[in-house]
Amino acid sequence: MTAKLSLPLNSAMLTKDFIYGVATASFQIEGGADNRLPCIWDTFCNTPNKVIDGSNGLIACDHFNLWQQDIALIESLGVDAYRLSISWPRVITKSGELNPEGVNYYLTILDALKAKNIKAFVTLYHWDLPQHLEDEGGWLNRETAYKFRDYADLISQAFGDRVYSYATLNEPFCSSFLGYEIGVHAPGKVGKEFGRKAAHHLLLAHGLAMAVLAKNSPRSKNGIVLNFTPCYPESDTEADKKAAEFADDYFNQWYIKPIYDGEYPSILAQLPTEHQPDIKDGDMALISHPTDFLGVNFYTRAIYRTDEKEHFVQIDPPAPRTDIGWEIYPKALSELLVLLNEKYTLPPIYITENGAAIDDKIVEGVIKDTDRIEYYQLHLNAINDAIEHGVDIKGYFAWSLMDNFEWAEGYLKRFGIVYVDYDSQVRTIKNSGLAYKALISNR
Ligand code: IFM
Numbered sequence: 001m002t003a004k005l006s007l008p009l010n011s012a013m014l015t016k017d018f019i020y021g022v023a024t025a026s027f028q029i030e031g032g033a034d035n036r037l038p039c040i041w042d043t044f045c046n047t048p049n050k051v052i053d054g055s056n057g058l059i060a061c062d063h064f065n066l067w068q069q070d071i072a073l074i075e076s077l078g079v080d081a082y083r084l085s086i087s088w089p090r091v092i093t094k095s096g097e098l099n100p101e102g103v104n105y106y107l108t109i110l111d112a113l114k115a116k117n118i119k120a121f122v123t124l125y126h127w128d129l130p131q132h133l134e135d136e137g138g139w140l141n142r143e144t145a146y147k148f149r150d151y152a153d154l155i156s157q158a159f160g161d162r163v164y165s166y167a168t169l170n171e172p173f174c175s176s177f178l179g180y181e182i183g184v185h186a187p188g189k190v191g192k193e194f195g196r197k198a199a200h201h202l203l204l205a206h207g208l209a210m211a212v213l214a215k216n217s218p219r220s221k222n223g224i225v226l227n228f229t230p231c232y233p234e235s236d237t238e239a240d241k242k243a244a245e246f247a248d249d250y251f252n253q254w255y256i257k258p259i260y261d262g263e264y265p266s267i268l269a270q271l272p273t274e275h276q277p278d279i280k281d282g283d284m285a286l287i288s289h290p291t292d293f294l295g296v297n298f299y300t301r302a303i304y305r306t307d308e309k310e311h312f313v314q315i316d317p318p319a320p321r322t323d324i325g326w327e328i329y330p331k332a333l334s335e336l337l338v339l340l341n342e343k344y345t346l347p348p349i350y351i352t353e354n355g356a357a358i359d360d361k362i363v364e365g366v367i368k369d370t371d372r373i374e375y376y377q378l379h380l381n382a383i384n385d386a387i388e389h390g391v392d393i394k395g396y397f398a399w400s401l402m403d404n405f406e407w408a409e410g411y412l413k414r415f416g417i418v419y420v421d422y423d424s425q426v427r428t429i430k431n432s433g434l435a436y437k438a439l440i441s442n443r
Helices: 040-045 063-076 100-115 143-159 172-181 192-216 238-261 266-270 283-287 331-343 370-388 431-441
Strands: 019-023 081-085 119-125 165-170 221-228 231-233 293-298 302-305 349-353 393-399 418-421 426-429
Touching: 019 119, 019 349, 019 431, 063 100, 063 426, 081 393, 100 119, 100 143, 119 143, 143 165, 143 192, 165 172, 165 192, 165 293, 165 349, 172 192, 172 221, 172 238, 192 221, 192 238, 192 283, 221 238, 221 349, 231 238, 238 266, 238 283, 238 302, 293 331, 331 370, 370 393, 370 431, 426 431
Parallel strands: 019 081, 019 393, 081 119, 119 165, 165 221, 221 293, 231 302, 293 349, 349 393
Antiparallel strands: 418 426
16 A cells, blocks of 8 residues: 555645646756766766766766656656756857757757646756856856856747746755865865855856846746755754854855845854955845745754854754655754744745655565655645745645756665666656655645
8 A cells, every 4th residue: 555645634735726846957867968068067977986876967867868758757647847957058058159959958848848737847057057167167256147147048038938937046055065165066166265155156146047037037937946954953052052043044044145135144244254255236136136936945954063163063963864864854844934934025935845865675666665755744744834824835846756866976865756777767656656646636
């Protein structure tokens, strides 16, 4: 018997207005690397000891060739929406023009989704920066923000009215902190003097692109997707609480406050000058361009204690944990949503990613991922709680449609509700996928 997903009968999440979807990202699934320019993740994968299993994105799930069957798969799940990202190095040439082949690839996908009445949630940047832009400084170079604006301009004109929602960026925290401050993601730069500078240019890119999207695509819902890992103190001592607050400003509020309040958290003044971003006159006004929605990605929380040398230190996550080592703590999701709603004047929210890495086994064609179903159930309940507390949440996307390239973890961690056999490229819907499908169709 497949475990079920359910919600209270009076839940707003059971109305047809609430959007259910599945999410992916270009570099994680597409492959088709010969048909695009190299990106920073190609270079990172080619650098020894960066990706744990030494793998890369050259083939991935071969979605570049198998997209038709993947869209049929998405349709078979009965979802309302598909969140995908556009590979910048596939659609824009080195000289900054549209690459018609790459654009056509996405146009056919978008048309196929439209024909099946599946809403397209398009993310313009899910970390695959063209390598030639990194060679000019990447997100440390302010010019990259303007290059992103130009890409957003050209691609949104080309896509016309095919897109239901545009997100400018996915998780600028990961691009800047993981990529430019601690170097565990591409491009692998390490230095406290880099992280905030990269973040500022990413946020500037978002603001510049928002203005372009508002002009070219006024009918789509345009916004940004941010990830949140709520920060909890290890104890009730003032010192631990202060440590957790500092971490929260550094990892979470740093990315949302500029967008909705037009300023960075006050910890900005406590950072050494050389670690601070280069903020020019007018930047904060550009960054705080109104958005039609906020995308929230949530997986786990983090616990902090005070430290003599640093502002905070993170302690190891307690059990229960998923296969990637992240604590399962759904209460943090409802608390986060309620807190964000109190703190900021927000547009409607979509939960644009949520899911669990589980060490799945396929046995006689069946994947009994009961732990993943439980994870989804707990988090759907948490979202329902937040809605009951007055938070305006319009939809939910499972991460991910299918197992894929999990960045520095390579193919070792499986987040899909569909199992991928990477040798044969056969896809098999896991029990979690069947449970998600049943929840959606029973509305
Ligand atoms: O796989 C990633 C995704 O690309 C961005 N958000 C988190 C997921 C799980 O790590």
